[in-house]
Amino acid sequence: MIEANEAQRTVQPGSAGVSAAQVAPKVPKRIAATLLNSLKGGVVPRIGLPYVTVGRKDEIAALLRDLELVADGGASFRFIVGAYGSGKSFLLQTIRNHAMGNGFVVADADLSPERRLQGTRGQGLATYRELIRNLATKTKPEGGALTLILDRWVSGVRAQVVDEGASPDAPDFSERVECRIYTQMQALEEMVHGFDFARLLALYYRAHVQDDEETKSRVVKWFRGEYRTKTEARAELGVNICITDDDWYEYIKLFAAFLQGAGYAGLIVCIDELVNLCKIPNAITRQYNYEKILAMYNDAMQGKARHLGIIMGGTPQSIEDRRRGVYSYEALRSRLSEGRFAREGLRDMMAPVIRLEPLTHEELFVLIEKLAAIHAGYFGYGQRLTGDDLAEFLRIELGRVGAAMLITPREIIRDFIELLDILYQNPGVGVAELLQSDSFAFAQAPVGDDDSPVDEKYAEFTI
Numbered sequence: 001m002i003e004a005n006e007a008q009r010t011v012q013p014g015s016a017g018v019s020a021a022q023v024a025p026k027v028p029k030r031i032a033a034t035l036l037n038s039l040k041g042g043v044v045p046r047i048g049l050p051y052v053t054v055g056r057k058d059e060i061a062a063l064l065r066d067l068e069l070v071a072d073g074g075a076s077f078r079f080i081v082g083a084y085g086s087g088k089s090f091l092l093q094t095i096r097n098h099a100m101g102n103g104f105v106v107a108d109a110d111l112s113p114e115r116r117l118q119g120t121r122g123q124g125l126a127t128y129r130e131l132i133r134n135l136a137t138k139t140k141p142e143g144g145a146l147t148l149i150l151d152r153w154v155s156g157v158r159a160q161v162v163d164e165g166a167s168p169d170a171p172d173f174s175e176r177v178e179c180r181i182y183t184q185m186q187a188l189e190e191m192v193h194g195f196d197f198a199r200l201l202a203l204y205y206r207a208h209v210q211d212d213e214e215t216k217s218r219v220v221k222w223f224r225g226e227y228r229t230k231t232e233a234r235a236e237l238g239v240n241i242c243i244t245d246d247d248w249y250e251y252i253k254l255f256a257a258f259l260q261g262a263g264y265a266g267l268i269v270c271i272d273e274l275v276n277l278c279k280i281p282n283a284i285t286r287q288y289n290y291e292k293i294l295a296m297y298n299d300a301m302q303g304k305a306r307h308l309g310i311i312m313g314g315t316p317q318s319i320e321d322r323r324r325g326v327y328s329y330e331a332l333r334s335r336l337s338e339g340r341f342a343r344e345g346l347r348d349m350m351a352p353v354i355r356l357e358p359l360t361h362e363e364l365f366v367l368i369e370k371l372a373a374i375h376a377g378y379f380g381y382g383q384r385l386t387g388d389d390l391a392e393f394l395r396i397e398l399g400r401v402g403a404a405m406l407i408t409p410r411e412i413i414r415d416f417i418e419l420l421d422i423l424y425q426n427p428g429v430g431v432a433e434l435l436q437s438d439s440f441a442f443a444q445a446p447v448g449d450d451d452s453p454v455d456e457k458y459a460e461f462t463i
Contacts, residue, residue: 027051032378039371040417042410044089046142049097052370055363056091059356062349063095063311067102070309071265077300079274079326079336080313082356087409088313091356092270095311099268100138104309105149105259107131107252108270111277117292119245119285124292128248129225131269147220153201153262154208157181174209181205184261191257192250196241201258203237225251249296256308266307274314278324290329297335297352319353359409364394367409368416375420384423389431393419396435 027035031048038045039052059080066076082088096106109115109130116123134143161177162168170176185198200219207215218236225243227233233242243251256267280286293312299305319326319336327333336353347357359367368390376383385393397412419434 027374027377029378032374035374036371036378036417039413040421042414044093046093049090049094051374052367053090053094054367054370055359056087056094056356058347058349059091059354060094060098062354063091064098066309067095067099067104067265067268070104070268070307071102073260073306075300075303075305075307076309077297077352078309078311079319079353080311080356081316081319081353082313083315083408084410087356087359088315089272090409092272092311092313096136096268096270097141099309100136100141103138103265104268105145105264105266106136106268106270108134108136108272110273111271112273113276113279116277116280116289117249117271118288122245124245124248125225125243127271128243128251131252131271132224137264146223147216149259149262149264150201150204150220150223151208153258154205156263157184157205174206177209178202178205187261188254188257191254193241193247194254196239197251197254197258199239200237249292253299253305253308257306260307266309268309268311270311270313272313274312274326275318277326278314278318278321286324287329290326290332293326294329294331294335297332316355361394361398364412365390368393368412371413371416372420375417375424379424381424384431385420389435392435 027048031051034045035048035052063078066078069076080088080091082091092108096108099106109127111117111127114123115127115130117127118124119126132146135145135149136143137145137149139145140148157180158168158177161173161180166173166176181202182198185194185201188194188198191197200222204216204219207213207219215237221227222233222237222239222242225248227236227242230240230242233239252267252269259267277286277289280289296310300308300310314326317325322328322333326336338348338351338353347355369387372383372385372390393416394412397415422434423429423431
């Protein structure tokens with residue numbers, strides 16, 4: 001915890017030891033526009049995160065160690081816990097970008113009333129479809145990379161056969177490639193539904209060789225989980241199986257194993273908004289969803305999954321509520337609860353649950369300094385805000401009554417970008433005039449008055 005007197009102090013310009021020019025290198029205009037628009041709108045941008053990332057050193061280091069484990073053939077499972085607007089989704093996107101840059105395939109999805117881990121009306125399958133729709137690689141970071149991955153896999157197998165001395169013009173070249181495919185798929189066939197998965201991969205290869213776009217699109221449709229019945233899948237592809245609510249996670253494990261064989265480091269699955277499970281009104285349905293989490297967790301911890309990393313994001317309530325949250329399922333609570341030695345200042349970053357700590361005032365200062373430089377670079381003007389202005393902005397933001405409970409990075413960033421936009425559009429308006437306006441400084445807590453009551457949790461906001 002940051003003590004109250006620490007929260008009241010004025011942030012000193014330059015206290016982070018860097019200047020605006022140092023903290024924000026020139027940002028391409030397309031990325032700068034995405035950053036400013038997304039952050040002002042309260043959503044996490046898909047691109048450009050390294051330009052504005054500050055702090056979170058320990059959390060990122062822990063998650064990067066997980067990536068190394070997954071690349072070595074293991075599996076990992078983490079919960080990222082933070083309040084609304086605390087930077088939870090930002091951290092997930094940061095790790096997503098790190099993973100793609102290191103050769104992983106990443107799939108991400110937000111849970112909602114229509115997307116759960118388990119359901120009776122296709123909610124689990126809807127989550128699977130969203131994950132596959134958002135498959136992303138370094139060369140296709142925006143998602144929709146399934147076809148690219150399959151085509152790269154076919155090209156890779158063909159290249160391996162050529163490296164063994166076979167000529168692409170040889171009459172038996174396709175047969176040799178197909179034999180290589182079945183050799184690679186033998187490991188998959190030992191997994192649940194692996195035989196049919198391997199069969200469909202071979203079918204995709206034959207369609208690729210024959211330029212049969214219709215069959216290729218049907219195989220892709222199957223992998224996306226878009227066949228509703230086995231009858232439909234059998235009629236179009238000759239397989240007696242389709243992905244369902246109950247077994248979609250088995251196919252995620254199959255994808256992870258397949259991707260490693262296709263030349264990728266593994267598969268990282270990011271699932272956010274766990275709070276939507278907490279909101280399920282039916283207790284039995286909630287328990288089924290938590291049972292699915294338990295199955296995923298056990299697979300990762302017991303080594304049943306390979307080359308698979310799972311990261312889930314949620315609020316403290318969605319995890320710790322004993323009535324409706326993850327901890328309402330005793331088997332999960334006993335596995336995820338902190339031990340007796342972890343406490344404030346002594347965090348176990350190897351535990352399955354990572355709770356986000358507040359950014360320091362210096363890190364906050366660097367953050368808004370970066371945003372000011374990006375805004376000035378995008379609109380092409382000389383910065384009007386001095387270090388003293390930035391410090392005064394933070395002092396007022398953190399000095400509001402109730403800031404300990406209500407203020408989050410989302411509000412700080414939104415207010416700051418709005419300040420920059422107004423100053424840019426109204427050159428005649430002074431910085432001090434805006435900072436001292438009633439609409440901004442209203443309800444500011446008294447600072448420096450030792451006789452005034454001060455909430456000792458004043459600076460316990462999460463960043």
